[in-house]
Structure formats: C-alpha cells, structure tokens
Amino acid sequence: MREGQRRILVVEDELTIAESVAARLRAEGFEVEIANDGPSAVERAVSSAPDLIVLDLMLPGFDGLEVCRRVQAHRPVPVLMLTARDDETDLLVGLAVGADDYMTKPFSIRELAARVHALLRRVDRNGHQPDTIRIVLGDLEIDPVERRVHRAGEQAHLTPTEFDLLVHLAGRPRAVIPRERLLTEVWGWSDSSGTRTVDSHIKALRRKLGADLIRTVHGVGYALEVPR
Incomplete structure (x- = not known):
C-alpha cells in the first residue's frame, strides 16, 4: 500500500x-x-x-x-x-x-x-477540526470533544453519523434545515438522491433521544426543538 x-x-x-x-x-x-x-x-x-x-x-x-x-x-x-x-x-x-x-x-x-x-x-x-464548545439546549447536552450526548442526564449512544447530524441541527435550534442541505453539509453529497438516508437517521435519533426532539416540516426538512 x-x-x-x-x-x-x-x-x-x-x-x-x-x-x-x-x-x-x-x-x-x-x-x-x-x-x-x-x-x-x-x-x-x-x-x-x-x-x-x-x-x-x-x-x-x-x-x-x-x-x-x-x-x-x-x-x-x-x-x-x-x-x-x-x-x-x-x-x-x-x-x-x-x-x-x-x-x-x-x-x-x-x-x-x-x-x-x-x-x-x-x-x-x-x-x-473538532468544535470544542459544549452545546446545552434544555435537558440536551452535547460534548463535541468527547462526542457524547446526554438527555435528562442519561447518555445516548449514537453512531458517528447520528452524532454529526444532531450537532448540525443543534447549531441552529428551531431553524428548519432542508433535507438536501443536510445531505450536502453532513454527508457531503452534491445531489438529493439520498434524502431517505436523512429520514432514516432522523428516525434513529428520535428513537434514542425522544420523539419530541426533532420536528418534521413536510416537504422541506427538519428542525431541532429546544427541549425543556
């Protein structure tokens, strides 16, 4: 090699x-x-x-x-x-x-x-290029350095892609981010052929962190809601 x-x-x-x-x-x-x-x-x-x-x-x-x-x-x-x-x-x-x-x-x-x-x-x-700023949104805590996520004090075990997607959504809480933009900025894809990949990862995040955390805007994309 x-x-x-x-x-x-x-x-x-x-x-x-x-x-x-x-x-x-x-x-x-x-x-x-x-x-x-x-x-x-x-x-x-x-x-x-x-x-x-x-x-x-x-x-x-x-x-x-x-x-x-x-x-x-x-x-x-x-x-x-x-x-x-x-x-x-x-x-x-x-x-x-x-x-x-x-x-x-x-x-x-x-x-x-x-x-x-x-x-x-x-x-x-x-x-x-790790982001060193800890993200705290309500009871959701994200540590980019250690790549750990806690909600209500409980650690959630995310895959690398799930973690990257969550951090991206958490960077603009409540803002609706289109699926195509998520594909470009998280996955690095230049086309929209894999939007179902985004949907599947969102479902996995909801299963691990709670269904209330990410809001679907039909026909557009997703937004992270600030949990209480």
Whole structure:
C-alpha cells in the first residue's frame, strides 16, 4: 500500500458485484480487500484495519448486522451498508449497530464510489477540526470533544453519523434545515438522491433521544426543538 493510500474492505458474497465494486474503488486510488462471508469479514477487518467497509447485509456465516456489531466493538470504522431489501426496519437496525450510510441494490457503482469519498471526507473533517464548545439546549447536552450526548442526564449512544447530524441541527435550534442541505453539509453529497438516508437517521435519533426532539416540516426538512 502506498503511503497515505486508504484501505477499503468490500464484504459481498456475490462475486460479480464484489469484483465490480473493488475494480472501481481501485481505479479511484484505494487499496481494496474482499471478504465473502461474515466470519472472514470480521477477521479481515481486525487484521487489516480498513479505513472504511462496504458491507452487504445478507451474508453466509452470519449477516452484515452481526459483522457490523463485532467490528465496531473492536474498533470504530465507517460502514457503508448494502441491502437487497428496501425494508425500513433492516435499515434502522443497520444504522443502530454502527452503519453510517446505506445503499439499496441495484445501485450505481459510480454513486457508491462517490459516497465512499464523501464519507471519508466527513470522517477527516470531523477528526481534524473538532468544535470544542459544549452545546446545552434544555435537558440536551452535547460534548463535541468527547462526542457524547446526554438527555435528562442519561447518555445516548449514537453512531458517528447520528452524532454529526444532531450537532448540525443543534447549531441552529428551531431553524428548519432542508433535507438536501443536510445531505450536502453532513454527508457531503452534491445531489438529493439520498434524502431517505436523512429520514432514516432522523428516525434513529428520535428513537434514542425522544420523539419530541426533532420536528418534521413536510416537504422541506427538519428542525431541532429546544427541549425543556
């Protein structure tokens, strides 16, 4: 691996898809490894310490959700999850166990590569330019340095993307932020093809922090309400 080159682990049991994704990512300048089942995915993730994992949900051995749980327990790493089913429950569970983003099959290889780049840029940005100001809004407390969130004294365990989204909304309490703007400023995407990603993360935040915290403005976006 060249100095500074990022390593991507592609976990996919359909060989044609795995090779297509790997070929595109290698063309984009990444070093790529492939795993075809759950156990080997965890083994490679632990041994090679990838910078990002492209992870299929349905795998032999054990599924992508279990892979994600085990990998995140060992070392936090950005995960882009792939699923053949457009099932909201599966997507929310995936986000809950540590996935940062997801794509539903069939997908564009070009778009996948763009999302990988965007996710890595966001990780770099948040890692090198931390906001040191603690945010306190009613009973909601956000510590950007330690990346911890408490509501009413209880700690909420958020994924990296959930945390970034919450901080973004909390930076302008009560202001309605359009989905497209959230995609650009939190995810780093330049188009609106992933607005459902925003919706899924908002639902995960509500489940963890309370349904009253984030207000939906239908057809526009979301606003963080100041809790009492």
